[in-house]
């Protein structure tokens with residue numbers, strides 16, 4: 001399967017869509033015994049209303065830290081050092097803790113990778129759903145219970161009234177994630193952050209959950225930040241994509257531009273390293289050689305340079321800015337791309353890139 | 358839930374029989390003839406023949422076991438030689454003292470321990486936390502009798518004459534007495550198990566005063582209970598505080614706590630509703646285990662603070678080679694352990710649906 005088969009034609013979105021969330025220069029660090037680790041070091045991106053942003057990158061590049069930072073749920077020793085998180089016109093970092101709590105689970109909610117352990121084992125799922133309705137909607141127990149059953153039905157849980165009394169350990173991973181989604185959507189939020197919502201599930205369930213998210217997005221005009229390792233999923237649902245590498249943004253742009261006209265060698269590498277769907281004999285995948293650096297031992301200059309086939313001398317010395325590339329397709333952090341010296345539009349370009357240059 | 362309790366009760370029955378059998382067997386294993394073991398070395402042959410016949414000791418062992426169980430079923434634990442009274446009476450009179458001491462000590466240890474644990478965990482590495490954990494580490498290592506003597510010396514000797522002085526011995530000051538609830542409620546004519554229960558409760562000074570509204574004696578009884586309860590409860594208090602703290606800290610790092618925060622709950626609700634209930638699971642187990650330790654601590658505490666409870670009775674029975682009393686108390690204490698384990702299991706099941714429903 002190719003990317004074009006996965007990506008159905010969808011309306012063009014862009015700067016015209018209303019910005020719901022604008023993240024500017026977000027920097028989050030953790031104080032560890034070995035010093036300060038910048039888990040997220042200056043990220044810029046935005047999410048428009050009713051759109052899905054795919055957030056991709058190798059393990060440890062700061063995807064979860066980014067998403068938890070948006071909800072201001074980074075716990076000590078972590079700290080948001082700098083940046084602006086403009087949500088619906090207001091900077092979340094300037095809100096007091098009460099105002100922030102009013103947004104959480106209400107206008108911005110989140111679901112996680114491990115649905116079963118994300119539910120409290122000692123309360124029934126109904127109770128956990130009612131809790132959020134009682135909190136943000138001031139519903140009484142009885143009304144909250146009825147609404148909880150409705151929500152469970154909406155996310156496709158069979159026999160919802162009976163399931164209200166079930167405890168999390170009795171649910172399959174897929175069912176638990178549906179409960180999490182019901183809980184996240186209970187107050188009809190504007191933004192849903194889904195941190196690898198399908199990674200822990202089997203393949204069939206993964207598809208169902210992604211379908212459900214897409215359905216809910218359409219129904220509520222919801223914006224979603226979808227964090228995933230699965231570029232196939234991103235190809236199918238995302239409107240825009242942010243690629244991260246070692247705590248920094250590598251490339252950000254509309255999904256079509258990222259898939260067909262990317263400008264960053266790392267994006268190219270990621271695209272070439274996945275097989276969108278089933279394995280086809282004769283087609284070679286080109287995983288990116290090497291491993292991501294440890295955040296406390298980042299190489300100087302562009303953090304990707306030890307693995308990059310296009311690295312130039314300047315890449316070792318100076319950190320590339322995150323700016324619009326001359327072609328105007330995406331925003332990227334790469335010296336040659338910003339200078340207009342790279343053409344990565346062809347699949348496999350990364351693997352054969354060194355020879356082409 | 359009810360089914361769970363019933364199942365646990367059924368499971369306890371074979372254990373109970375096992376205990377009775379062991380106690381029975383031990384009594385037969387005592388060297389020498391059973392008559393002189395029980396009546397003393399100076400019993401004459403005639404007395405012994407009569408004794409052996411009367412208690413069925415000439416019958417085959419299985420029959421004897423049957424007789425023994427039958428006696429137990431009627432609440433007959435034999436007659437103490439040393440005290441010259443039925444063991445059952447002795448227990449009804451003295452067990453309440455121990456139960457009351459243990460309950461008060463446990464209440465003190467649990468409530469304060471969980472409170473300190475929660476405060477320490479939610480202000481990790483703060484001054485409160487450091488001081489509490491330092492105190493807890495000292496607390497676990499002070500032997501009951503040392504703490505008991507120090508407390509008695511400090512509050513009864515050093516502070517004598519000040520409003521902070523506390524009585525170091527007995528259950529009530531001389532000159533103060535309580536009317537047992539059996540009299541207050543006119544139950545003196547009653548017979549049977551309910552009467553036993555009423556007598557039992559009326560021997561718990563604090564409960565008796567509370568139930569019958571004798572406020573003067575209640576205050577006095579409470580003041581007498583403070584030092585022994587603190588002496589006995591300090592080790593469990595320290596253990597419960599440490600356990601609550603570490604368990605809560607573990608729990609607070611789990612995924613569902615992150616979910617609770619992402620819902621927009623206040624930190625207080627996140628800790629108390631979502632964190633504490635899960636964190637208490639291991640604490641409940643620890644409390645159950647501590648109860649065993651409390652009983653042995655009660656022996657020392659009762660001796661130091663001059664309380665005539667089961668602990669002291671056991672000591673007296675052992676030094677006086679009063680086998681009947683030892684047997685009776687062994688069974689009562691074992692049943693106590695069974696009950697405590699049942700309560701621990703039930704609270705565990707109440708807290709954790711995974712156990713309740715499996």
Ligand SMILES: Nc1ncnc2c1ncn2[C@@H]1O[C@H](COP(=O)(O)OP(=O)(O)OP(=O)(O)O)[C@@H](O)[C@H]1O
Nearest residue numbers: 030032037039058059060061062063064065066295
């Ligand atoms: N509590 C913490 N203490 C110290 N460092 C942390 C902490 N949480 C995250 N980090 C650092 O932040 C980096 C990014 O972590 P993050 O969880 O955001 O990665 P991720 O992109 O979500 O990876 P994955 O795909 O594995 O979920 C980690 O490599 C780690 O060094």
Ligand code: SF4
Nearest residue numbers: 302305308315334335
């Ligand atoms: S800046 Fe240099 S090393 Fe970094 S991605 Fe671009 S070409 Fe590669």
Ligand SMILES: [Mg+2]
Nearest residue numbers: 063064065195
């Ligand atoms: Mg992650």
